[in-house]
Amino acid sequence: MDCVYKMFRKGEVFNSLRDLIPALTGRMFNRQDLSSTDQREFWALEDLSFEVKRGEAFGIIGHNGAGKSTALKILSRIMKPTRGGIQVNGRLSALIEVTAGFHQDFTGRENIFLHGAILGMSKREIRSKLDQIVAFSGLEEFIDTPVKRYSSGMYARLGFSVAAHVNPDVLIVDEVLSVGDYVFQRKCVERMRDVIRSGAAVVFVSHNLKNITEFCDSCLLLERGKAVKTGPAQDVISTYMNRSRNEHLIDDEIPVRISKVTVRNRFGECLRFQSGEKAWVDVELRANSPCSKLSLSIYLLDEQFQCVFDTSSERLGHGNFSLNKGDVYHCSFELDLNLANGIFHPSILIHRYDTQTSYDRWEPAATIHINSEADVRGAVNCFPKVVRQAVQAPGNFNPPGQILAGTKNNAAAQPVQPTTHGRL
Amino acid sequence: MKEEFRELYRYRELFYTLTCRDIKVRYKQSVMGFLWALLMPTLIVGAGIVVRYGFAFASGKNLENVDIAGVAVKSVPWAFLVSSIRFSCISLTANTTLVTKIYFPKEIFPLAAVGACLFDFAVASGALVILLVILKVGWSIYLLWLPTLLLTMMLLGAGISMIVSAGSLFFRDVKYIVEAVLTFAIFFTPVFYDVRMFGDKGEWLLLNPAAPILEGINDCVVRHQSPNLSWLAYSSFFALITFFLGYAFFKHLEPAFAESV
Numbered sequence: 203m204d205c206v207y208k209m210f211r212k213g214e215v216f217n218s219l220r221d222l223i224p225a226l227t228g229r230m231f232n233r234q235d236l237s238s239t240d241q242r243e244f245w246a247l248e249d250l251s252f253e254v255k256r257g258e259a260f261g262i263i264g265h266n267g268a269g270k271s272t273a274l275k276i277l278s279r280i281m282k283p284t285r286g287g288i289q290v291n292g293r294l295s296a297l298i299e300v301t302a303g304f305h306q307d308f309t310g311r312e313n314i315f316l317h318g319a320i321l322g323m324s325k326r327e328i329r330s331k332l333d334q335i336v337a338f339s340g341l342e343e344f345i346d347t348p349v350k351r352y353s354s355g356m357y358a359r360l361g362f363s364v365a366a367h368v369n370p371d372v373l374i375v376d377e378v379l380s381v382g383d384y385v386f387q388r389k390c391v392e393r394m395r396d397v398i399r400s401g402a403a404v405v406f407v408s409h410n411l412k413n414i415t416e417f418c419d420s421c422l423l424l425e426r427g428k429a430v431k432t433g434p435a436q437d438v439i440s441t442y443m444n445r446s447r448n449e450h451l452i453d454d455e456i457p458v459r460i461s462k463v464t465v466r467n468r469f470g471e472c473l474r475f476q477s478g479e480k481a482w483v484d485v486e487l488r489a490n491s492p493c494s495k496l497s498l499s500i501y502l503l504d505e506q507f508q509c510v511f512d513t514s515s516e517r518l519g520h521g522n523f524s525l526n527k528g529d530v531y532h533c534s535f536e537l538d539l540n541l542a543n544g545i546f547h548p549s550i551l552i553h554r555y556d557t558q559t560s561y562d563r564w565e566p567a568a569t570i571h572i573n574s575e576a577d578v579r580g581a582v583n584c585f586p587k588v589v590r591q592a593v594q595a596p597g598n599f600n601p602p603g604q605i606l607a608g609t610k611n612n613a614a615a616q617p618v619q620p621t622t623h624g625r626l
Numbered sequence: 627m628k629e630e631f632r633e634l635y636r637y638r639e640l641f642y643t644l645t646c647r648d649i650k651v652r653y654k655q656s657v658m659g660f661l662w663a664l665l666m667p668t669l670i671v672g673a674g675i676v677v678r679y680g681f682a683f684a685s686g687k688n689l690e691n692v693d694i695a696g697v698a699v700k701s702v703p704w705a706f707l708v709s710s711i712r713f714s715c716i717s718l719t720a721n722t723t724l725v726t727k728i729y730f731p732k733e734i735f736p737l738a739a740v741g742a743c744l745f746d747f748a749v750a751s752g753a754l755v756i757l758l759v760i761l762k763v764g765w766s767i768y769l770l771w772l773p774t775l776l777l778t779m780m781l782l783g784a785g786i787s788m789i790v791s792a793g794s795l796f797f798r799d800v801k802y803i804v805e806a807v808l809t810f811a812i813f814f815t816p817v818f819y820d821v822r823m824f825g826d827k828g829e830w831l832l833l834n835p836a837a838p839i840l841e842g843i844n845d846c847v848v849r850h851q852s853p854n855l856s857w858l859a860y861s862s863f864f865a866l867i868t869f870f871l872g873y874a875f876f877k878h879l880e881p882a883f884a885e886s887v
Contacts, residue, residue, distance in 0.1 A: 279729040282881035299727035307654045319643035
């Protein structure tokens, strides 16, 4: 992708000849109208360039409307750049809308052939992969049922299963790994890994920063159509997290506002923690008018903005506090980050419990990245260890404690080390 | 354009699949199933016979087998042309998600719509052959003209299909214009009547590119004579031009499809 620009016109679109003709004649007689189109111009992408090699995964992150999807659409040749050009070597496949090719009245099997053909597979290729696709989707029972009777999850699973078996040279993924239930999602992630391992170049767009860090070596941060930063995924994500937390509105109207939130470790400000590490969250409040019986709440959101942890200064036994006009209040929370791998958002709320009034909320106040040595999933890290492993052959009962004696590297007393480069 | 045709050829499997889809979709969950392919031609032929009976009555002649066969032989290709234009016109707008989400040569949509209508045409032609046998029309060496005539018909249909499908993607009123034109086009085309009936003025009717094709089909199938070659050349030329211009037009607009649909 080389110096790509993409312009859209905001505002009115002529969808009917009846609208177009008066507009054109109006424009003919009224020259001013022409200049107003310039104001409607809107650059969805400006001077964007990147290169992805085979076997490499490249992430694109950014807020909604930053131009991520437009970039992918240009890359997949659905849209033409206004300026600049792209070059794709080999078969390109896009996991953008995985069920786009489905027809409601067709059975699952018919839709596999239809969607496969749309994605550029030949009939023979689909036939040879049919069993794999069906097995992957886990819909063996329903494969001859019309897809209109499918649940939305089944529908999406079938779509992803077809799309995932295309074997492309270049794969474009737009936020589709959030399909289906947890088990299926892990399957998808596994499949993506296979695709990368098979030597395909992958371009990956996601809001799920965890997925980005899992897959991508390098990453691009887009903001209003411009590339803000390109580089190693971790660095770019840190930049993104730092930039996104600055968006708290400073509002002097409210009686008390959260003016500053800092997350730090022992040495100073930090957004990247090892699981189990201690973190301190410093909060600064400023009162614009007298307030009483205040309580400061801290809570953690996971990546899907589900609350995983919640407490407040009052609930921690520190009682409530009152502030006078102009007072600045400081409070530091110490947290043991017993969290699993992934991204969490510490958030702050200042409220008064007895009247249930909340004054100011900063959500997310920061975004932190937890790295756990053990391969643990979910929200919390319970620091697991395997301390005993036993195989019991039928009819041959071994008393406990002796089972591991014969195996190679496990003495019963010695806990099994959690693996550090596990699959996921 | 060579490059674009090559790409289209690479996607031929998709063309077959989408054609099959269009055919299957039309007959899924319907009681009559493939008999529907016969309904439209039967109606047109029936209407044609009524009209011809009126003509014969007015001029004091008897309605002959040749006249009925002539109407039937022209109605079936006409039904194909009309339905292929009608179906392809909405082929892009009915597949918005595919147009905006997945890349492939989009002319496959109107072409597959034409392909699906071609299937109906084949079914109807089978019934037509039985009718012609019953009417004792017989056959002659001139039947060899038939493939050329049908190919010209298809090129014309495909060309128009690409133009109207791309047009209706940008302007929804194209669909209504096409509907209106198709409804009344049968009066301007020698389907129910023959160009001969108009004497010298009949030449004007042949300017309609579909007219020489239909008359040609009538000539070689029913009347056992060679079609009018100069008019056939005109039609073929017109069909080729329509097809290539339509294709170029479609390809020119294609990059803007995703953001305009």
